[in-house]
Amino acid sequence: MSAPDDLVRAVEATLFAAQEPLRADEISRHLGGADVRAALALLAEHYAPRGVHLVERGGRWHFQTAPDLAHLLRREKEEVRRLSRAATEALAIIAYHEPVSRAEIEAIRGVQTAKGTLDVLMEAGWVRMAGRREVPGRPTIYATTPQFLSHFGLASRADLPGIGELRAAGLLDPVDEAYAALTGNREEAGPEDADAPDEPGEAD
Missing domain, CATH: 1.10.10.10 (Winged helix-like DNA-binding domain superfamily/Winged helix DNA-binding domain)
Incomplete structure (x- = not known):
């Protein structure tokens, strides 16, 4: 220039x-x-x-x-932030379906989601409160942040990978029903995965 x-x-x-x-x-x-x-x-x-x-x-x-x-x-080794399975699933659901309420996250995951799980995502700066759903009870709804896009190198949510790309990268092995559901491709999850019970303590 x-x-x-x-x-x-x-x-x-x-x-x-x-x-x-x-x-x-x-x-x-x-x-x-x-x-x-x-x-x-x-x-x-x-x-x-x-x-x-x-x-x-x-x-x-x-x-x-x-x-x-x-x-x-980098002057010192960065500590890797490891999310729990519950937090990872919640983040994926929010990213693909935002804005969503906690109840909607739980409906997709098929298990209760502890408030602490969403707190962890907000503390990381990846999720924010995006208002309230205009339905009885007016539940809080959640969405991703610009920091989420920046951290994962995404220009916009349109750049999020599809389930086929996630599976090809080995990130859906085994495939959980929650992950298949979050992209609207429930039929892609195998029967053995769809019926598998959640791990104890996932609500936390």
């Missing part, structure tokens, strides 16, 4: 100074209503081969370290 114009430079500076990822309309408002879409595209192209990339995750733009260089910036 040679001789960037003032708008491109302004968008670049705005993103560098931002404390959190910004939507295009937020950048536009900050710059007096300018159309920033072309500038964002130019910057993304400019940074693509460099040590930092400009990426869009969940409709929000931010700079991040190039994936192949991330290891150079």
Whole structure:
């Protein structure tokens, strides 16, 4: 990108100074209503081969370290966050069906989901409360966050893998009814998997 114009430079500076990822309309408002879409595209192209990339995750733009260089910036070994089976299933159901209530998650899983399970996902920054369902009792509904998309390298929920891709990657071996149900493909789960009882303590 040679001789960037003032708008491109302004968008670049705005993103560098931002404390959190910004939507295009937020950048536009900050710059007096300018159309920033072309500038964002130019910057993304400019940074693509460099040590930092400009990426869009969940409709929000931010700079991040190039994936192949991330290891150079880690000063200590990261502790791997391991989710319980219950939390993993709940996260998958929310991602594919959001917004969903706790009762809807339990209907798909076929077992009660402890409040602590959803608390873990919210503490991780991957799930948020998205309001209340307009039905009797007005239950809280849950949805994923931009941090969820960013963590898993997804531009949007449209990039979530299908059940065939998950199975090919060995992530559905054995296939649980909950996983098949969350994509609406119950028939793909084998009879032995669909009838298998849940593990003790899964509600926790």
